[in-house]
Amino acid sequence: xxxxxxxxxxxxxxxxxxxVPLAIxxxxxxxxxxxxxxxxxxxxxxxxxxxxxxxMLAAAGNSLLxxxxxxxxxxxxxxMAGIAMxxxxxxxxxxxxxxxxxxxxxxxxxxxxxxxxxxxNLTLGLLSIVLAHITFSIGFVAxxxxxxxxxxxxxxxxxxxxxxxxPWEMFRYVTFxxxxxxxxxxxxxxxxxxxxxxxxxxxTAGVGVSTLPLHIYSMIKIAVTPExxxxxxxxxxxxxTMIVLAAKFAPDVLKGKA
Amino acid sequence: MxxxxxxxxxxxxxxxxxxxxxxxxxxxxxxFTLLGPSGCGKTTILRxxxxxxxxxxxxxxxxxxxxxxxxxxxxxxxxxxxxxxxFPHMTVAQNVAFPLRMARxxxxxxxxxxxxxxxxxxxxxxxxxxxxELSGGQKQRVALARGLVNRPRLLLLDEPLGALDAKLRExxxxxxxxxxxxxxxxxxxxxxxxxxxLALSHRIAVMDQGRVAQxxxxxxxxxxxxxxxxxxxxxxxxxxxxxxxxxxxxxxRLAVTGLGEIIAPSxxxxxxxxxxxxxxxxxxxxxxxxxxxxxxxxxxxxxxxDLLYRGDVSVYKVSLANGAMIEALLPNSAPGKAELFxxxxxxxxxxxxxxxxxxxx
Numbered sequence: 001x002x003x004x005x006x007x008x009x010x011x012x013x014x015x016x017x018x019x020v021p022l023a024i025x026x027x028x029x030x031x032x033x034x035x036x037x038x039x040x041x042x043x044x045x046x047x048x049x050x051x052x053x054x055x056m057l058a059a060a061g062n063s064l065l066x067x068x069x070x071x072x073x074x075x076x077x078x079x080m081a082g083i084a085m086x087x088x089x090x091x092x093x094x095x096x097x098x099x100x101x102x103x104x105x106x107x108x109x110x111x112x113x114x115x116x117x118x119x120x121n122l123t124l125g126l127l128s129i130v131l132a133h134i135t136f137s138i139g140f141v142a143x144x145x146x147x148x149x150x151x152x153x154x155x156x157x158x159x160x161x162x163x164x165x166x167p168w169e170m171f172r173y174v175t176f177x178x179x180x181x182x183x184x185x186x187x188x189x190x191x192x193x194x195x196x197x198x199x200x201x202x203x204t205a206g207v208g209v210s211t212l213p214l215h216i217y218s219m220i221k222i223a224v225t226p227e228x229x230x231x232x233x234x235x236x237x238x239x240x241t242m243i244v245l246a247a248k249f250a251p252d253v254l255k256g257k258a
Numbered sequence: 259m260x261x262x263x264x265x266x267x268x269x270x271x272x273x274x275x276x277x278x279x280x281x282x283x284x285x286x287x288x289x290f291t292l293l294g295p296s297g298c299g300k301t302t303i304l305r306x307x308x309x310x311x312x313x314x315x316x317x318x319x320x321x322x323x324x325x326x327x328x329x330x331x332x333x334x335x336x337x338x339x340x341x342x343x344x345f346p347h348m349t350v351a352q353n354v355a356f357p358l359r360m361a362r363x364x365x366x367x368x369x370x371x372x373x374x375x376x377x378x379x380x381x382x383x384x385x386x387x388x389x390x391e392l393s394g395g396q397k398q399r400v401a402l403a404r405g406l407v408n409r410p411r412l413l414l415l416d417e418p419l420g421a422l423d424a425k426l427r428e429x430x431x432x433x434x435x436x437x438x439x440x441x442x443x444x445x446x447x448x449x450x451x452x453x454x455x456l457a458l459s460h461r462i463a464v465m466d467q468g469r470v471a472q473x474x475x476x477x478x479x480x481x482x483x484x485x486x487x488x489x490x491x492x493x494x495x496x497x498x499x500x501x502x503x504x505x506x507x508x509x510x511r512l513a514v515t516g517l518g519e520i521i522a523p524s525x526x527x528x529x530x531x532x533x534x535x536x537x538x539x540x541x542x543x544x545x546x547x548x549x550x551x552x553x554x555x556x557x558x559x560x561x562x563x564d565l566l567y568r569g570d571v572s573v574y575k576v577s578l579a580n581g582a583m584i585e586a587l588l589p590n591s592a593p594g595k596a597e598l599f600x601x602x603x604x605x606x607x608x609x610x611x612x613x614x615x616x617x618x619x
Contacts, residue, residue, distance in 0.1 A: 164360035
């Protein structure tokens with residue numbers, strides 16, 4: 001009984017540490033004051049400000065577009081990489097796919113910047129950001145898909161071929177449905193990583209194009225207004241929605257069972 | 259012409275020769291078993307018939323047609339895997355219908371064949387269940403139905419009973435025999451369990467280190483093993499090092515060091531002076547008290563060394579004068595009688611002159 005109580009206290013402390021800052025951000029987004037200091041009263045004011053902030057809306061639109069495109073492409077490529085890594089045990093491929101995951105972001109940002117400008121002669125903008133985000137997202141998707149495949153009985157795939165499925169039919173009816181939860185989880189991961197990436201985006205954005213994290217950063221250089229709280233709250237809401245959606249499509253991702 | 263012909267097939271993995279110049283003919287409608295210890299090449303042969311692996315040399319012909327250029331999915335051969343390999347995201351009905359869908363059969367046909375297949379394995383009421391909701395025996399039956407539903411020319415079974423407990427395994431053996439008789443499909447069964455092979459098969463190929471040691475019907479394999487390996491692998495066997503002294507018509511006279519002479523049935527290739535082993539099954543050895551068994555041509559004195567009570571039979575291990583240990587099986591058929599002899603008792607062992615066999619080195 002005593003041990004139970006201590007465990008509860010410890011759990012409570014950890015959850016508080018994780019969620020109190022978030023709760024404060026959310027609460028102050030409804031605060032009728034210019035400062036994040038004391039509670040004055042409830043208002044929707046900062047959300048109205050947000051809705052009329054052209055720069056913020058443009059940045060949010062960019063972020064969503066980049067996240068959508070880069071996560072879709074990264075999911076397709078990462079799934080293929082994950083399957084190849086599982087099936088052929090290619091050390092070089094594994095190394096190449098996983099390096100961007102382990103590499104410090106600043107290094108990746110600088111090298112991508114140099115690559116885009118000096119090698120590809122690309123004008124920095126939406127395209128360069130999307131390419132950069134795809135680069136660092138593939139590895140995450142590949143790892144999740146491979147982990148999903150690793151726990152599976154190999155003879156299931158042999159059985160599919162044995163019972164008359166062509167390689168494509170095997171993928172379509174057996175492999176893909178079985179790895180789908182991993183693919184969805186990987187895509188979600190890629191989307192979330194893209195939405196809140198700052199460092200790599202900072203290097204590859206150039207001038208004129210902004211994303212939500214870049215814009216928030218430029219705002220808090222001047223002052224942290226409750227408008228930042230409001231946009232953060234909306235971002236949280238979006239992430240939460242995605243998790244709920246993922247749980248609906250692939251229930252075992254959240255339950256953590258294969 | 260045999261339905262499946264394996265002609266001089268060899269398969270190497272690096273320096274290891276998994277299958278060494280194997281030739282086998284399997285007839286249509288046969289229940290054929292590849293039997294051997296692990297690593298003897300039986301599973302490799304099965305995988306080459308299925309198309310998961312290709313021979314380095316030799317041919318595999320089905321109905322006279324070489325399978326070399328036919329990929330696994332195009333072969334009219336289905337496999338029941340040791341792990342069942344059911345598709346976990348499909349129901350029983352979807353699993354069983356899978357080969358029918360891949361064969362592009364019409365919906366009406368799929369419906370009818372699926373229903374028949376499920377009835378055949380008594381799983382009609384489980385059609386909408388998922389594999390994880392089934393017991394081991396039920397999974398086994400789904401795998402069988404899925405393998406048979408599209409009427410393959412051959413059904414390959416890779417140790418399919420290995421994962422079941424003893425009681426269920428026995429029940430499945432009976433079901434398997436009945437199912438095979440009912441559908442008439444040729445079964446090629448792989449196992450390392452000799453009891454299972456003897457109970458199920460029409461013919462058995464015993465394999466040893468990539469080669470076929472003997473192909474025969476179960477009773478001939480058990481009664482007349484042609485090599486020491488086969489004799490050893492199938493059932494229990496007593497062995498005595500012996501030398502042929504006299505080769506006569508109908509019988510052999512063998513000399514066993516430290517024991518004396520044995521009269522044994524003759525063999526084709528025995529020559530006087532040839533060395534080998536005299537082998538005899540425990541159930542052919544009789545055990546009695548002193549003064550008994552004298553009417554038998556072969557009888558020796560010994561001391562009970564070990565006693566194993568197994569319920570239906572008792573197994574006596576008796577040490578002979580030359581130190582050799584002979585097992586004798588005694589049925590406990592008399593009511594109320596549990597044990598006849600105790601450890602340490604002096605006893606007589608004997609067997610008929612036409613029992614046992616001489617296997618040359």
